[in-house]
Structures are given as structure tokens and as C-alpha cells.
Amino acid sequence: MPSITREEVAHLAKLSRLELSDAELDHFAGQLDAIVSAVARVGELPTEHVPPTSHPQPLTNVFRADIVRPAGTPVLDRAEVLAQAPAAEDERFRVPRILGED
Amino acid sequence: MSIAKTQELLGFDEALERYDPVMGLEVHVELGTNTKMFCSCPTEFGAAPNTQVCPTCLGLPGSLPVVNGAAVEGAIRIGLALHCEIAQWCRFARKNYFYPDMPKNFQTSQYDEPISYNGYLDVEVDGRSFRIGIERAHMEEDTGKSTHVGGATGRIHGADYSLVDYNRAGIPLIEIVTKPIEVPGHLAPAVARAYVTELRELIRALGVSEARMERGQMRCDVNLSLRPKGETKFGTRSETKNVNSLRSVERATRYEIQRHAAVLASGGRIVQETRHFHENEGTTTSGRVKEEAEDYRYFPEPDLVPVAPSREWVEQLRGTLPQSPTVHRRRLAAEWGISEFDMQTVVNAGALEQIVATIDAGAPSDQARKWWTGELARVANERGVDVGELPITPAQVARVVGLIQGGELTDKLARQVVEGVLAGEGDPDAVVAARGLKVVSDDSALLAAIDAAIAANAAVAEKIRAGNHAAVGVIIGAVMKSTRGQADAARVRELVLGRLS
Amino acid sequence: MYASGSDAIRRTAADLAAAIASGELSAVEVTQAHLDRIAKVDDKVKAFLHVDAQGALAAAAAVDAKRAKGERLGPLAGVPLALKDVFTTRGVPTTCGSRILEGWLPPYDATVARRLREADVVIIGKTNMDEFAMGSSTENSAYGPTRNPWDLERVPGGSGGGSAASLVAFEAPLAIGSDTGGSIRQPAAVTGTVGVKPTYGSVSRYGLVAFSSSLDQGGPCARTVLDAALLHEIIAGHDPLDSTSIDMPVPPVVAAARRGADEGVRGLRIGVVKQFDGEGYAPGVRQRFHESVELLAGLGAEVVEIDAPSFDHALPAYYLIAPSECSSNLARFDAMRYGLRVGDDGVHSAEEVTALTREAGFGPEVKRRIMLGTYALSSGYYDAYYGQAQKVRTLIIRDFEKAFERVDVLVSPTTPTTAFKIGERVDDPVSMYLADLCTIPTNLAGNAGMSVPCGLAPEDGLPVGFQILAPALQDDRLYRVGAALEAALEDRWGHPILEEVPAL
Known part of the structure; x- marks a missing residue:
């Protein structure tokens, strides 16, 4: 019994916004199953009292002063940025119709 | 199963005879810092589109965030003013979901480690005081703004496409979440409004935001569920988004109580969903149904290091808190010589x-x-x-x-x-x-009008001459009418009496 | 020095910089020589995705002008460099080896690119890589694989295969890579070059397109340890635009490289990682590695064996953490603000256009990792996978801490095998992942690592890499040991290893 089914891959693809083909779904299901079985080995070590590490260096409280664009900050040229957009209109990024809400 | 999409409502009083409302209020406040939460772009309201952006707030590949210290300070001061505990160590987390307004397709927020938690805010309604529990107040960032073009004007549905301006993306937000609020049902809408009002006063007194709801600097989501009288289990809740005025908070709460009651009373089921409040109609409509629980895949933001406010810093910030609004208002009431009730x-x-x-x-x-x-x-x-x-x-x-x-x-x-x-x-x-609304204060102009009024009301004038001053009102009225209200009634009275003495 | 006289392309970066500073060569001449070389051989090697001839010649001319005015030049001024295409360069195409960024002209420079320009290093072009740095062979580039100049049928390692290959093909004396699980060191090993992953936080990640934020680190690639050190000092240092950047002085790596070459490693304590030996390691790799350890011992180093049991679990932990972070980092490629857009026909919604674009724009390895990471972060799986991996990370850090109480550096082979054939592991991700077995623990712990060539494996005549690992912020130790080994080996061989690269 594989730990990752084709249906699960389809769900992951949806969450990841990937419009996978049927062939890809089959292909990835097999591969992801093999990978997940391999990486599941992380569960072998006893870690009951081990805290997780999210950051490799123990830094804290790295804050920036509340100053608008101090020297050394990249300042963008709007025209340059919008020229790189797939579509722009009226000084804004033009995007296809948005479903849903907010 | 019947999913009530209709707008049938139960009467407010009838609803409350059968059900008790449970509310949860989520308020987003945009901090009035000079710069954004994670980059040094300015935050001015109303700037030309996409002029207050940089690689970071546009989510360009390779860009990185750096926390605005003033925003952390603002968050801590809000937490302290809400009597919260301030975390000794907390992290930012990524909330992953796709949305074109959101440049990185994750929102940098806080998840299970908010900077402030477990506080309260007291509000007064009808002379009664209610303590609203604060679950948490955490830091996050705002999204950009879409303008929907074509189709039905301004609405998402039916639009042909949208135009996005990212000036607002990354503006610091503090999200303040209450614990479940349970008050006598008939007061619930007023308590909701009073809470948001009180919170707004507090935010302004702190000087951390102008909290102008009409500019979206303060926005409220109203979560509401009903439970049948006598039961202890919470009902399914709806989440009404972006209720953007004090009045709307009250109206949306009231509306949802009546809507839920109608659905439940007819044997229907409330679906967990987000809803939109419509200012003009005073109604809510269904937004997105949460078919499955959202899976935001939160995890600690690796691009930002933990925030560990020193106790000295927290105490120093506590020292900067303004007078509590209650004390402040008591002082004002005394100054103005009014009762606390009038002040409320x-x-x-x-x-x-x-x-x-x-x-x-x-x-x-x-x-x-x-x-x-x-x-x-x-x-x-x-x-x-x-x-x-x-x-x-x-x-x-x-x-x-x-x-x-x-x-x-x-x-x-x-x-x-x-x-x-x-x-x-x-x-x-x-x-x-x-x-041309100036009071006619030129006596000669007034006297002309008075003489005309006396001539037109000779019998009344005689009575006044005979000492019946009560009748003077008739003459004054006539003068006011002929001057289109622009005369000072007291002066007219003086002049009339002088003329007829 | 690889060749005398005017054969500029074979000289070291240090030597070229000296020649430019003294006026023996002009920066334009040097740059042109490398552009000519690229024009001649890159059809075969395919190290570059974009050659910026115009920009490079202009930068070189500016160096010559500076010199003419008598201004002081920096230690690598005028020296050409190949920049991995994962760093943004304003107005110069940056694709990260992906279709989804084809044609993108970033509106800003990465901090690394800015520092290079400020130091008058001549950025000659952008090098090929596995798409978004995900891979160990450079076969995952959307623009075709890079070939290993030692054997054009073989991979140059990855993800920074382009940077490593450009050095061996004498297309550039310096290159920059990024190392998330070994992407600098592993290509260095299989191409016979030097690659360094500096301490996490010592080279700014601003403008380094993120694969896995808590693991990524830019670093120098070069043909000699000293060249790597000179480049290291230019790109490292605190950057207020990167919150994870360490606000401390850069360790004196150039001095350490000189000292290692001159004085060796007498008295240094070297730990051999027990976990990275034995089964699964090619005989030639083992042989060259152990010879090198003996060589160092012969130079007066004290050698001990170090047991780091949690290292056995580094690979699975890495293949949970890196995909998790990448699934989030790569969400921004949504066809809204930059890059590819597919299916915008007025009918498809933004949501659909995003999904169609990502389907068309990402290659299979990127899709695999995005989905794997999405899985590992999902509610219900988070604790068992991502959460557990972060705990294993703690255990690995503890193993390092314990080891560094006993020794100054740890050593191991950089990779279990020499370069494999193009296509050999393409459809077997799990076997492909093994290439990074020895390099990954350092990324998880955030400390420093280097790969330095230690000979050719007798069975296939291909380069073997020797890995040195040092505690965080002690990057200078890498250079001391690396330079000592390099000097001792060159002394034994009578020439640098790259003298043996077949002619292209």
C-alpha cells in the first residue's frame, strides 16, 4: 500500500497550483511514494525532548529603523518593473479575472 | 440537508428567545509607521499606483524581509494596553495560500507564537460593563489592492480582469482577536460595536494608528454562531469579512443573528463560510464556502529571525502608555461637567x-x-x-x-x-x-422690516403698546420671515419694544 | 600559474589581478581573452546561459580607466567571473535555469552582484544550473545540461555545474555558486576545482533567488584555494537587507590560505567522519581521500575518527526541510508580476492561469519538490515530517558541537562517487539525492565547508573531492587546511590537477 496515492498527488498539485497531466499524476505518484518512504527515516531517531531548529544561526531581534529608503536600499523604477510584467495597464499589473473573494 | 442561501430572517427578539449568540471579533489595524512591515517603502495613503514598492514588497525573486522595529514596538504597546502578556520569544510564520494581491503567495504573519496574548478590554453598554477577553494580538502584513475591470462594476464576479497596485502590500498590520464573547443576546450587536469603538479609541490614544475605518486602516471581521438556549456546545460559525464602520459592526452582528436563527429554526444547517457585508442593503451574502478546512501550511519564516523583546524594553514601553481611555474619559467628563452616562x-x-x-x-x-x-x-x-x-x-x-x-x-x-x-x-x-447667510445686524435695515411688520399687524401692535408683551412674538415672527431668518431674534425684540413703547 | 606569458585564460585570479594592476595586461585584454575562449568552447561545455560581453567589456574598460588615473585597484579588480544564474543582475537575464523566468530582466542587483561590481570584478556571464538549484547534476536546467570538461559525457555536478565547468573549461578564473545541500562543493569535487560554502549568514542572500532559505548560502568557486579566499573576502560581510546576515567581521580567509600553503597544518586536530566511508563509496574516492588524510597527518596534523551518528539521517531531514521551504519560496512564480504567463485568453481565471503557467514553466524535479514540501507541511503530516526533520537538525548540530570540542576541522570525501554519466540517474530521484550525502549536514547546521581536489580516481581518471568542515564563523580553518593539502598534493604531482584536463 503506497503512502502517497494518485488522488493525494492530485490534491497536492491543486494546493501547489500545478495543472498536472494524467501521465504526470501517475509518474509523480510512484516517485513521491518512493521519496516519502525514504525520507520517513527521520522518524527513526528518538527526539522526544529535542527542540526543533528553524534557524541555523541563533540570532534574535534583527530590526530595521523606521526610515524611508535609507541609502543602500534598492529603489525601483516603476516603468522598468512594469515592463517585466506579463501585462500592465494604467500603471498597474494587469491580471486575469480573480475568482473567489477578498 | 438544506443550505439556506435565501435571505430569510427571524425577528431579532424571537431569535434571542430561542438562541444565544457567541461572537468573535477579529480586528486588523494598519500601523501608522513611516515604512512597511518588512521593507523601507513609505506607507503614505493615496500615492500613485506602484510607486511605494521595492523588490521585497513586490515579492520579486531573491528579495528578503527585514522587520520594522517601530512596528514591533507598536505591537507591544497595543498588547500592553490590552493587558496582554508579551511573548519572551516568538517567531513569524508563513501562511501559504495563493492570491494575486499577495506578492509572495504567502502572508508573513504569526501563528502559534503571537507577540501578545491573553488580555482584555472593558467596554460599557447601557450602563453595564463587559470584559472582552483578548486571545491574541499578532503582527502581519497587508496585501495589495485590486481594481476589477469590466463586468459588474467593481465586483469580482463577472469582472473581465483586474489591475493590481501593490502600494499597500506589506503595510504593518496588527490582528487583534477576541476570545468568544458571550453577552445577553439583545446587547450583542451593541457590545460588538462598543468593543470596536473602544479599541479604536485606544489605538488612537496610543498614537500607533489613525485607525480610520473609511480608509481601511481598521477593519473588522465578525464571527458569529448561535446555540440553542440551554446547550453548551458552540454552533457552526460564519465569518463576515471587512465590516468597515462602527455602525456596520452593529448591523452585521444583528443581521447574522437573525439569519442564523432563521436557518436553524427551519431545521437547516449553518455552513462554515466567509460572508460579505453590504453597507447599502445592510445584508450579508455568501463568500467562499470552506469545503475543507483551509490548509495554510504554516511554518516558521526562515528569512526572519525570532523576536525576543527584553523585559527592560517591555517595561520601558509600558511606561509610554497613555492614560487608559476610561481614566481619560472620566477626566474629560469632569472637565465638561457631564455625567459618565452622557460621556458613554x-x-x-x-x-x-x-x-x-x-x-x-x-x-x-x-x-x-x-x-x-x-x-x-x-x-x-x-x-x-x-x-x-x-x-x-x-x-x-x-x-x-x-x-x-x-x-x-x-x-x-x-x-x-x-x-x-x-x-x-x-x-x-x-x-x-x-x-448670503449673515445675520441682518444693521438696525436701519431691521427697523424697516419692523415698521413693515407693525403696519401689517396693527391690532397686535396696539396690544403691545397697551403693555401686553406676550404678543411681541407675532411681530418678531413676521420680521424673521421677511428677513429669511437672518435677523437676531433678541435684537428684533428689543427694537420692536422700543418702537412700541 | 598554469602557463606562462600571455595565455591569460590559464592564469590564476590572483595572478591576473596582479598583472592588471602592474599594467602587464589590461582588464579589457583579459576579458576579451575569456570571451574568446567562451566563444570557442562553450558550445561543447554549455556552462553559460547568458554571456554579457558588452557589460563585461565596459566593466573591464572602467578598471583600465581607474588604473590609468592612478586609482588603487582591489585585489581582484579586472578579473572575469562567472555568476551562477540564481543571483539577480539588473537588466541582465536571470532565469535560475527555469522556463518560468525566461527573459526576465531583474530591476535590481543581488548584494553579491553589487559587491562584485564595487570590487571591480568583471561579471562575464550567468552560468547554467539545475532549475532553481534543485539537483545534483545540472541536468535539471530547462536550457539543457552542462557537460563536464573532464569527460563531456558526464555531468559537472550540480546544481552549480555551470559555474564549476566554466572554471575547468578556462572560461573564467572565478565563479560564484550557491550551496543549499552541496551545490558548490559537489560540483567542485567532480570537476577538480575548489568550492566553498561559507558559514550560513556570512554571505548575503539578498538577490539570491531562494530555494531553501534556511540552507542557501552563496560562496566562491575557483581553481585555487587562494583565489577562493580572495573572492570570499569580497562577497562576505554583513548586509542589513538580509535579516539572517551575521553582523561580525569576515574571518581572515586570505591570510589563512597563505598560512596553510606556507606553514601547513602542524598541530591542527582533524576528525575523520566515520559515517562517510565504506559501502556506497567508490574505491577510487576512498583511496584518494585516505591518501590525503595520511598526507595531512604527515604534515603534523593530529587525526582522529569522529562518530556523528545523526549524520545518517541528514539526507532524509534535508529532503523534507528543503522541499518544504521551496514549496513556499516558489509560490511567488504565479504569472502575475513577472516571468512566464500561459493561458491568459480572457476566459481562464487568474487561478487557472497560475496553475497552467506553473505546469508549463517548472520542470519535473521542481514539481516533485514543491509537492513533496507541500505534503510535508500539510496539517496532519507536519509533525511527522517537517517537525521531525527540524528535530533531526538539532541532533546534527549537537553532533557537530561535540565533534568540534575534540577537533578543529572534520574531513570526508565530498561525494561518494566521481562524476556520473549524463542521463544515468535522471529518473531515479532517490539515487540522485545520494550525491549530496556528505555535504548536507553542514547546510543543516549552518557551519562552513569546502571541497578541494585530492586527485583522480584510478578506476576512471576523474577528479575526487576532499571535504573540510569547520565550525560557524571559523571559515579560515577551511582555507588553512585546504591550502596546505593543495600545496602538498601539487608538490607530489608536480603540477596543479587541472593540467590534466583533456583539451577541448
């Missing part, structure tokens, strides 16, 4: 700040109070907005009061001047000039 009326009208500003601009407190809780509150209610959103400034109101006191306007004329200001005709002086 002022606060619940959302007019406290306007009144204080009007007094600062030179008006006596009773006059300032009278205008804001009387005429202006009435107009605001008529227009369905909060008084603060009316297009008249405290300075303009103070000027109107000054004109009355200088004898240049009567109360009646003053109302016309205010009407003119609200209609966008300019400053009070401009309205006075344009509409």
Missing part, C-alpha cells in the same frame, strides 16, 4: 475625538458636544456613515460655533452653514458668503 453616549456615537478636537479649536465643550451628538450624528446616521467620516472637520465646526457666539449666525442659520459644508460648498465662511 458621546463615546458610543464615535464622536469623542471630534468633540475634543472641536474644543481644541476653540469651541466651548457644551457647544462642541451639542453639534457632534446632535445635528452631525443625525446626518451621519441618515447617510449610514460614522460621524468621523462626514466631510466636515472639527475646526470647521468650531468656526460655526464661533460665528454663533459672535452673533453673526443664529442657530438656524448655522445649521444651513453646516449643511453647506457637508454638501462640499467650502469652509463655513465661504458658505456664509455664497448663500
Whole structure:
């Protein structure tokens, strides 16, 4: 019994916004199953009292002063940025119709 | 299973006979910092589209965030003012979901480690005090703004495409979440409003934000569920998004109570969903149904290091807290010589700040109070907005009061001047000039009008000559009519009596 | 020095910089020589995705002008460099080896690119890589694989195969890579070059297109340890635009490289990682590695064996953490603001256009990792996978801490095998992942690592890499040991290893 089914891959693809083909779904299901079985080995070590590490260096409280664009900050040229957009209109990024809400 | 999509409502009182409401309020406050949460772009309101952006707030590949220290300070001060505990160590987390307004397709927020948690805010309604529990107040960032083009104007549905401006993306937000609020049902809408009002006063007193709801600087989501009387289990809740005025908070709460009750009473089931409140109709409609629990895949933001405010810093910030709004209001009530109950009326009208500003601009407190809780509150209610959103400034109101006191306007004329200001005709002086509303203070002009009135009312004039001063009102009325209300009634009275003595 | 006289392309970066500073060569001449070389051989090697001839010649001319005015030049001024295409360069195409960024001209420079320009290093072009740095062979580039100049049928390692290959093909004396699980060191090993992953936080990640934020680190690639050190000092240092950047002085790596070459490693304590030996390691790799350890011992180093049991679980932990972070980092490629857009026909919604674009724009390895990471972060799986991996990370850090109480550096082979054939592991991700077995623990712990060539495996005549690992912020130790080994080996061989690269 594989730990990752084709249906699960389809769900992951949806969450990841990937419009996978049927062939890809089959292909990835097999591969992801093999990978997940391999990486599941992380569960072998006893870690009951081990805290997780999210950051490799123990830094804290790295804050920036509340100053608008101090020297050394990249300042963008709007025209340059919008020229790189797939579509722009009226000084804004033009995007296809948005479903849903907010 | 019946999913009620119709807008059937149960009567408010009937609903509360059968069900108890449980509320949860989530308020987002945009901090008034100079720069954004994670980059040094400016935050000014109303700038030209996409001019206040950089690689970071546009989510360009390779860009990285750096936390604005002033935003952390603001968050801690809000937490302290809400009597919260301040985390000794906390992290930012990524909330992953796709949305075109959100440049990185994750929102940098806080998840299970908020900077402030477990506090409260006291509010008063109908002379009763309620303690609203605060679950958490955490830091996050705002999204960009879409304009929907084509199809039905401005609405997402039916739009052909959208245009996105990312100036607002990355502006610091503090999300303040209450614990479940359970109050006597009939007071629930008023308590919801009172909480948001009180919170707004507090935010402004802290100086961390202007909290102008009409600009989206403060936005409220109303979570509501009902449970049948006598039961202990919470019902399914709806989440009404972006309720953007004090009045709407109250109306949305009331509406949802009635809607839930209608669905439940007819044997239906409430679906967990987000809903939209429509200001004009005062109704809510279904947004996105949460078919499955959202899976935001939160994890600690690796690009930002943990925040560990030192206790010294927290105590130093505690020292900067302003007088609590309650104490502040008690002091004002004493200064103005009014009762605490009258003061609550002022606060619940959302007019406290306007009144204080009007007094600062030179008006006596009773006059300032009278205008804001009387005429202006009435107009605001008529227009369905909060008084603060009316297009008249405290300075303009103070000027109107000054004109009355200088004898240049009567109360009646003053109302016309205010009407003119609200209609966008300019400053009070401009309205006075344009509409020709000055009191007729030239005695010779008045005397001409008085003589005409005496001639037209000879019998009454005789009575007055005979000593019946009660009859003088008839003459005065006639004079006021002929001068279109622009005469000072007291002066007219003096002149009439002088003429007929 | 690889060749005398005017054969500029074979000289070291240090030597070229000296020649430019003294006026023996102009920066334009040097740059042109490398552009000519690229024009001649890159059809075969395919190290570059974009050659910026115009920009490079202009930068070189500016160096010559500076010199003419008598201005002081920096230690690598005028020296050409190949920049991995994962760093943004304003107005110069940056694709990260992906279709989804084809044609993108970034509106800003990465901090690394800015520092290079400020130091008058001549950025000659952008090098090929596995798409978004995900891979160990450079076969995952959307623009075709890079070939290993030692054997054009073989991979140059990855993800920074382009940078490593450009050095061996004598297309550039310096290159920059990024190392998330070994992407600098592993290509260095299989191409016979030097690659360094500096301490996490010592080279700014601003403008380094993120694969896995808590693991990524830019670093120098070069043909000699000293060249790597000179480049290291230019790109490292605190950057207020990167919150994870360490606000401390850069360790004196150039001095350490000189000292290692001159004085060796007498008295240094070297730990051999027990976990990275034995089964699964090619005989030639083992042989060259152990010879090198003996060589160092012969130079007066004290050698001990170090047991780091949690290292056995580094690979699975890495293949949970890196995909998790990448699934989030790569969400921004949504066809809204930059890059590819597919299916915008007025009918498809934004949501659909995003999904169609990502389907068309990402290759299979990127899709695999995005989905794997999405899985590992999902509610219900988070604790067992991502959460557990972060705990294993703690255990690995503890193993390092314990080891560094006993020794100054740890050593191991950089990779279990020499370069494999193009196509050999393409459809077997799990076997492909083994290439990074020895390099990954350092990324998880955030400390420093280097790969330095230690000979050719007798069975296939391909380069073997020797890995040195040092505690965080002690990057200078890498250079001391690396330079000592390099000097001792060159002394034994009578020439640098790259003298043996077949002619292209």
C-alpha cells in the first residue's frame, strides 16, 4: 500500500497550483511514494525532548529603523518593473479575472 | 440537508428567545509607521499606483524581509494596553495560500507564537460593563489592492480582469482577536460595536494608528454562531469579512443573528463560510464556502529571525502608555461637567475625538458636544456613515460655533452653514458668503422690516403698546420671515419694544 | 600559474589581478581573452546561459580607466567571473535555469552582484544550473545540461555545474555558486576545482533567488584555494537587507590560505567522519581521500575518527526541510508580476492561469519538490515530517558541537562517487539525492565547508573531492587546511590537477 496515492498527488498539485497531466499524476505518484518512504527515516531517531531548529544561526531581534529608503536600499523604477510584467495597464499589473473573494 | 442561501430572517427578539449568540471579533489595524512591515517603502495613503514598492514588497525573486522595529514596538504597546502578556520569544510564520494581491503567495504573519496574548478590554453598554477577553494580538502584513475591470462594476464576479497596485502590500498590520464573547443576546450587536469603538479609541490614544475605518486602516471581521438556549456546545460559525464602520459592526452582528436563527429554526444547517457585508442593503451574502478546512501550511519564516523583546524594553514601553481611555474619559467628563452616562453616549456615537478636537479649536465643550451628538450624528446616521467620516472637520465646526457666539449666525442659520459644508460648498465662511447667510445686524435695515411688520399687524401692535408683551412674538415672527431668518431674534425684540413703547 | 606569458585564460585570479594592476595586461585584454575562449568552447561545455560581453567589456574598460588615473585597484579588480544564474543582475537575464523566468530582466542587483561590481570584478556571464538549484547534476536546467570538461559525457555536478565547468573549461578564473545541500562543493569535487560554502549568514542572500532559505548560502568557486579566499573576502560581510546576515567581521580567509600553503597544518586536530566511508563509496574516492588524510597527518596534523551518528539521517531531514521551504519560496512564480504567463485568453481565471503557467514553466524535479514540501507541511503530516526533520537538525548540530570540542576541522570525501554519466540517474530521484550525502549536514547546521581536489580516481581518471568542515564563523580553518593539502598534493604531482584536463 503506497503512502502517497494518485488522488493525494492530485490534491497536492491543486494546493501547489500545478495543472498536472494524467501521465504526470501517475509518474509523480510512484516517485513521491518512493521519496516519502525514504525520507520517513527521520522518524527513526528518538527526539522526544529535542527542540526543533528553524534557524541555523541563533540570532534574535534583527530590526530595521523606521526610515524611508535609507541609502543602500534598492529603489525601483516603476516603468522598468512594469515592463517585466506579463501585462500592465494604467500603471498597474494587469491580471486575469480573480475568482473567489477578498 | 438544506443550505439556506435565501435571505430569510427571524425577528431579532424571537431569535434571542430561542438562541444565544457567541461572537468573535477579529480586528486588523494598519500601523501608522513611516515604512512597511518588512521593507523601507513609505506607507503614505493615496500615492500613485506602484510607486511605494521595492523588490521585497513586490515579492520579486531573491528579495528578503527585514522587520520594522517601530512596528514591533507598536505591537507591544497595543498588547500592553490590552493587558496582554508579551511573548519572551516568538517567531513569524508563513501562511501559504495563493492570491494575486499577495506578492509572495504567502502572508508573513504569526501563528502559534503571537507577540501578545491573553488580555482584555472593558467596554460599557447601557450602563453595564463587559470584559472582552483578548486571545491574541499578532503582527502581519497587508496585501495589495485590486481594481476589477469590466463586468459588474467593481465586483469580482463577472469582472473581465483586474489591475493590481501593490502600494499597500506589506503595510504593518496588527490582528487583534477576541476570545468568544458571550453577552445577553439583545446587547450583542451593541457590545460588538462598543468593543470596536473602544479599541479604536485606544489605538488612537496610543498614537500607533489613525485607525480610520473609511480608509481601511481598521477593519473588522465578525464571527458569529448561535446555540440553542440551554446547550453548551458552540454552533457552526460564519465569518463576515471587512465590516468597515462602527455602525456596520452593529448591523452585521444583528443581521447574522437573525439569519442564523432563521436557518436553524427551519431545521437547516449553518455552513462554515466567509460572508460579505453590504453597507447599502445592510445584508450579508455568501463568500467562499470552506469545503475543507483551509490548509495554510504554516511554518516558521526562515528569512526572519525570532523576536525576543527584553523585559527592560517591555517595561520601558509600558511606561509610554497613555492614560487608559476610561481614566481619560472620566477626566474629560469632569472637565465638561457631564455625567459618565452622557460621556458613554458621546463615546458610543464615535464622536469623542471630534468633540475634543472641536474644543481644541476653540469651541466651548457644551457647544462642541451639542453639534457632534446632535445635528452631525443625525446626518451621519441618515447617510449610514460614522460621524468621523462626514466631510466636515472639527475646526470647521468650531468656526460655526464661533460665528454663533459672535452673533453673526443664529442657530438656524448655522445649521444651513453646516449643511453647506457637508454638501462640499467650502469652509463655513465661504458658505456664509455664497448663500448670503449673515445675520441682518444693521438696525436701519431691521427697523424697516419692523415698521413693515407693525403696519401689517396693527391690532397686535396696539396690544403691545397697551403693555401686553406676550404678543411681541407675532411681530418678531413676521420680521424673521421677511428677513429669511437672518435677523437676531433678541435684537428684533428689543427694537420692536422700543418702537412700541 | 598554469602557463606562462600571455595565455591569460590559464592564469590564476590572483595572478591576473596582479598583472592588471602592474599594467602587464589590461582588464579589457583579459576579458576579451575569456570571451574568446567562451566563444570557442562553450558550445561543447554549455556552462553559460547568458554571456554579457558588452557589460563585461565596459566593466573591464572602467578598471583600465581607474588604473590609468592612478586609482588603487582591489585585489581582484579586472578579473572575469562567472555568476551562477540564481543571483539577480539588473537588466541582465536571470532565469535560475527555469522556463518560468525566461527573459526576465531583474530591476535590481543581488548584494553579491553589487559587491562584485564595487570590487571591480568583471561579471562575464550567468552560468547554467539545475532549475532553481534543485539537483545534483545540472541536468535539471530547462536550457539543457552542462557537460563536464573532464569527460563531456558526464555531468559537472550540480546544481552549480555551470559555474564549476566554466572554471575547468578556462572560461573564467572565478565563479560564484550557491550551496543549499552541496551545490558548490559537489560540483567542485567532480570537476577538480575548489568550492566553498561559507558559514550560513556570512554571505548575503539578498538577490539570491531562494530555494531553501534556511540552507542557501552563496560562496566562491575557483581553481585555487587562494583565489577562493580572495573572492570570499569580497562577497562576505554583513548586509542589513538580509535579516539572517551575521553582523561580525569576515574571518581572515586570505591570510589563512597563505598560512596553510606556507606553514601547513602542524598541530591542527582533524576528525575523520566515520559515517562517510565504506559501502556506497567508490574505491577510487576512498583511496584518494585516505591518501590525503595520511598526507595531512604527515604534515603534523593530529587525526582522529569522529562518530556523528545523526549524520545518517541528514539526507532524509534535508529532503523534507528543503522541499518544504521551496514549496513556499516558489509560490511567488504565479504569472502575475513577472516571468512566464500561459493561458491568459480572457476566459481562464487568474487561478487557472497560475496553475497552467506553473505546469508549463517548472520542470519535473521542481514539481516533485514543491509537492513533496507541500505534503510535508500539510496539517496532519507536519509533525511527522517537517517537525521531525527540524528535530533531526538539532541532533546534527549537537553532533557537530561535540565533534568540534575534540577537533578543529572534520574531513570526508565530498561525494561518494566521481562524476556520473549524463542521463544515468535522471529518473531515479532517490539515487540522485545520494550525491549530496556528505555535504548536507553542514547546510543543516549552518557551519562552513569546502571541497578541494585530492586527485583522480584510478578506476576512471576523474577528479575526487576532499571535504573540510569547520565550525560557524571559523571559515579560515577551511582555507588553512585546504591550502596546505593543495600545496602538498601539487608538490607530489608536480603540477596543479587541472593540467590534466583533456583539451577541448
